[in-house]
Amino acid sequence: MNFSRRETMALGAGALAMTMLPVQAFAATGDDAIAEFTGGADVMDGGVTLTAPEIAENGNTVPISVEAEGATAIMVLAMGNPTPGVATFNFGELAGSQSASTRIRLAGTQDVVAIAKMADGSFAKASQNVKVTIGGCGG
Amino acid sequence: MAEGVRPRVKAPRSAEAGEVVMIKTLISHKMESGQRKDSDGNQIPRSIINRFVCAFNGTNVIDVTMEPAISTNPYFEFEATVPEAGEFQFTWYDDDGSVYEDAKPVEVG
Numbered sequence: 001m002n003f004s005r006r007e008t009m010a011l012g013a014g015a016l017a018m019t020m021l022p023v024q025a026f027a028a029t030g031d032d033a034i035a036e037f038t039g040g041a042d043v044m045d046g047g048v049t050l051t052a053p054e055i056a057e058n059g060n061t062v063p064i065s066v067e068a069e070g071a072t073a074i075m076v077l078a079m080g081n082p083t084p085g086v087a088t089f090n091f092g093e094l095a096g097s098q099s100a101s102t103r104i105r106l107a108g109t110q111d112v113v114a115i116a117k118m119a120d121g122s123f124a125k126a127s128q129n130v131k132v133t134i135g136g137c138g139g
Numbered sequence: 140m141a142e143g144v145r146p147r148v149k150a151p152r153s154a155e156a157g158e159v160v161m162i163k164t165l166i167s168h169k170m171e172s173g174q175r176k177d178s179d180g181n182q183i184p185r186s187i188i189n190r191f192v193c194a195f196n197g198t199n200v201i202d203v204t205m206e207p208a209i210s211t212n213p214y215f216e217f218e219a220t221v222p223e224a225g226e227f228q229f230t231w232y233d234d235d236g237s238v239y240e241d242a243k244p245v246e247v248g
Contacts, residue, residue: 061210078208082174085206089217092199096159096218100201103210105172136210 030077030084030113037075037088037115038123047124048074048116054129059106059136067099068116068124074098075117080110105136144168146241148229153246154221162193162200165214166231166239172207188213188239190232195245196225221245 034043048068056062066074066089076086089100098116106112113127149163166188173185187207193200200219219227224247231239 065216081208083207086208087206088204090199090202090204092194092201094195094198094200094220094222096161096200096220099218100203101214101216102203103214105208105210 030079033075033077033084034113034115037117041121041123043115043123043125045125047118048114048126050076050112050114050126050128052112052128052130055131055133056106057133059108059132059134061103061136062106062130062132063101063103064112065099065101066114066116067097068114068118069098070119071098071116071124072119073117074100075115076104077113077115078104078106078110079113081105081107086112106130106132108132108135144233144237144239146229146231146239148227148241148243150227150243151245153248156221156223156247158221159218160221160245161216162219162227163214163216164191164193164229164241165212167212168231168233170207170209170211170213174207186234188231188233191215192230192232193217193219194228194230195219195221196223197228200227221247223247 050066052064068074073088073090075088077084078086086104091098109131111127111129116124144167146166151160154160168188171183171186175183177183185207189205191203201217227243229241
């Protein structure tokens with residue numbers, strides 16, 4: 001079976017697309033988690049405050065805090081981690097404020113995203129890039 | 140049950156009725172993420188605390204769903220309203236089914 005130049009090029013392009021697929025699927029997991037949390041609703045920027053260091057020397061323990069007045073839940077995602085989910089804070093009746101602080105692991109330099117679910121059903125988003133000197137995964 | 144798990148909670152002993160107080164919790168736990176490998180190259184299975192709940196006299200304050208990206212010895216800091224005298228209850232749920240509990244009484248006045 002002989003291939004013309006055109007057919008060979010098409011095959012090459014197809015093979016390239018195949019190798020790209022898993023990479024795209026991996027990148028989409030963070031977005032999938034967001035879609036699952038919001039149910040596909042629009043997410044506005046602002047209304048939620050995410051505090052994280054610009055540079056974290058140790059990715060094993062990165063202090064972060066989130067705050068969103070009027071939120072019922074805040075989800076935190078590390079978009080570059082092998083599993084992007086970090087934590088979801090659900091605020092109860094006796095929550096003194098819609099804020100919380102914790103320490104998280106980051107695999108490398110990446111964006112940390114906080115999505116707040118407001119009492120009226122809308123969603124707000126904040127994101128910050130954190131540079132990580134030593135990653136917090138593997139070993 | 141994971142070894143050496145010890146919850147520690149910092150909460151005020153007394154408060155005014157309706158006052159918002161700061162609560163800090165720390166529980167010693169290795170929080171094995173399931174990503175690491177041992178010296179033979181075998182995956183170390185995931186073993187984390189997957190949920191933390193704080194309640195006051197049975198009314199929910201905060202309920203946190205935790206993923207492997209939470210650091211070793213999970214630490215949480217948050218605020219709670221104290222409507223009356225009573226007790227804060229703290230509960231941590233382990234992957235292996237263990238439940239760790241702590242409680243802090245609060246006086247009003």
